[in-house]
Structures are given as structure tokens and as C-alpha cells.
Amino acid sequence: MGLVKKMIYDYENKTLQIKIVYYGPAMSGKTTSIKHLFSHFNRQNELESIDSSVGRTLFFDFGVLNFRGAEWGLKFLIYSATGQDFYASTRPATLNGVDGIIFVVDSRTNCLKHNLRSWKELNAMLGSEFFNIPMVICMNKYDINDDSMISESDFKDHIDIDTFKNVSVQKTAAIRGYGVIDAFSQMIKFIFPQLTLNISMTN
Ligand SMILES: Nc1nc2c(ncn2[C@@H]2O[C@H](COP(=O)(O)OP(=O)(O)OP(=O)(O)O)[C@@H](O)[C@H]2O)c(=O)[nH]1
Numbered sequence: 001m002g003l004v005k006k007m008i009y010d011y012e013n014k015t016l017q018i019k020i021v022y023y024g025p026a027m028s029g030k031t032t033s034i035k036h037l038f039s040h041f042n043r044q045n046e047l048e049s050i051d052s053s054v055g056r057t058l059f060f061d062f063g064v065l066n067f068r069g070a071e072w073g074l075k076f077l078i079y080s081a082t083g084q085d086f087y088a089s090t091r092p093a094t095l096n097g098v099d100g101i102i103f104v105v106d107s108r109t110n111c112l113k114h115n116l117r118s119w120k121e122l123n124a125m126l127g128s129e130f131f132n133i134p135m136v137i138c139m140n141k142y143d144i145n146d147d148s149m150i151s152e153s154d155f156k157d158h159i160d161i162d163t164f165k166n167v168s169v170q171k172t173a174a175i176r177g178y179g180v181i182d183a184f185s186q187m188i189k190f191i192f193p194q195l196t197l198n199i200s201m202t203n
């Protein structure tokens, strides 16, 4: 379907534009993760969420994070695709031009089916590009941590993990902010292996 493009470089402003999408089944914690990311960088007011009255994402969340080095800038466009199936038709548009995917798993065992359905849908939409896109898998809700959690290796056993060029799986508890910044940093390392991460924020 050709949803994946090359990164956009703005020569005039020496800024590279990168699109990151948080993807996953309904209620897995995508919006919670993004909210933590933006508040970490003190940019919580710049996140646009289109919510229903009960806080479910209707179309997507969207915000921009800018980092400025001496010679260049990075502009991250951050989206979450809605997990609600009623709005499933908006997901391809949200994925259009994606450079990296943070897949948010609901790690409770009874959610395994939903996670895998969302995963397969993503694979189907991206086709052969799927395994070329940098992928960070967040095993979210790990604060619950009772006996009924999907382990990292359980989830890996269900997907073709070895086919990816760049993939990592890590535990998160977005509700406490645990692991969210690590996951984002891992994504930056995948996209820019040479970059040192002492970058400061600009407006
Ligand atoms: N215990 C626990 N609950 C979480 C965690 N992250 C999110 N939640 C809760 O899970 C519910 C859904 O979280 P959202 O962030 O709205 O999920 P979403 O993936 O954006 O959902 P949709 O937009 O409907 O696809 C909310 O009640 C959150 O408080 C977590 O790490 N641990």
C-alpha cells in the first residue's frame, strides 16, 4: 500500500521530520503513554487528543516534540492510532508516512487475542514494509503484575520477531510513567544509531 515514506529533511531550517505512531489494541495505554511522554518534556499543552466523553480516543492523539542541536533540529510528529474498531477506517491515514512504531500491548493474559489481532492488522496494512520499520514493543500495564500477565517471551513466541531489522520488547507501566521514556529513547536509537541523546528541547 506504500504507507511508508522516507524521512523529510527541511534544508532551509536544517530540520529532520520523523513520524512515530503508537499503535495497539483498544485501551492498551497508548494515550496514557503519549501523555507521559509530553509531560516529561513539559509539553503537555501541545498534545491534541480527540476524545469521547469517556476518554476514549476517537481518531488519534497528535503532538510535536522538537529537539534542537547546534547544527540541526529534529521534529518528532507523535500520533496514537485509535484502538476502537468503530473508527478502524482512520488507522491507515494515521500510519501514512510512519518512520517508527511503538506497539503498546495490554499485558494481561486475557488480552492476548486482542493484542495479536491488532498486530496482524498492522502487519496487513504495512505489508512487506512491516519488518523494516523500527519497532518498540511495550508490554504495558506491568504494574498489575499478578500471575496472569503475558511475559515478553510469550509475546515474542507469537510474532516473527527475528524477521525485524530493529525491534525491542520492554515492560512499561504507562500509568506510572515507568518505561515510557526508555521506549522512546530506544526508538530514537533505532532511527539514529549515531546520535548521542543529550539533546535539549526547543519551542
Ligand atoms: N494498571 C494500568 N492501567 C493503565 C496503564 N496504562 C493505561 N492504563 C489504563 O487503561 C485505560 C486505557 O488507557 P488509554 O491510554 O486511554 O488507552 P488507549 O490505548 O489510548 O485506548 P484507545 O484510545 O481507546 O485505543 C485507562 O483506564 C488507563 O488509565 C498501566 O500501565 N497500568
Ligand SMILES: [Mg+2]
Pocket (backbone or CB within 6 Å): 030, 031, 032, 056, 057, 080, 082, 083
Ligand atoms: Mg487513546
